[in-house]
Amino acid sequence: MLSDNIKKNLLDIKHQRYLQYFNTSIIISFTYIIGIIIGFITKQINYLNPSQIATTIIATIIVFAILVVSLIHFHKQLKVIVEEIKTLNL
Numbered sequence: 001m002l003s004d005n006i007k008k009n010l011l012d013i014k015h016q017r018y019l020q021y022f023n024t025s026i027i028i029s030f031t032y033i034i035g036i037i038i039g040f041i042t043k044q045i046n047y048l049n050p051s052q053i054a055t056t057i058i059a060t061i062i063v064f065a066i067l068v069v070s071l072i073h074f075h076k077q078l079k080v081i082v083e084e085i086k087t088l089n090l
Contacts, residue, residue, distance in 0.1 A: 004088045004089050004090055005090070007088055008085055008088050008090060011081050011084055011085050011088075012085070014081055015078060015081045015082070015085075018074050018077045018078050018081065019074075019078060021070070021074050022071060022074040022075065022078065025067050025070050025071050025074065026071070028067060029063075029064065029067050032060075032063055032064075036056065036060065039056075
């Protein structure tokens with residue numbers, strides 16, 4: 001049986017991992033938004049071309065759907081880990 005201190009250390013490592021995933025997801029979303037903005041500014045994405053706009057919108061919906069689902073999952077895991085740490089007898 002693992003002692004509470006070892007369990008806490010393992011949960012801290014798990015918490016840090018999910019926190020890193022959470023932060024990386026946020027960074028990816030901002031990078032994607034900046035890339036889309038740069039694409040419009042440099043006219044690599046032509047807002048007058050319906051096929052380019054449709055492709056951009058579809059890709060954006062897919063990317064953000066994945067990011068939102070991931071962020072929700074990571075946030076829930078972070079809450080669960082914090083609750084597990086609180087239940088330990090330290």
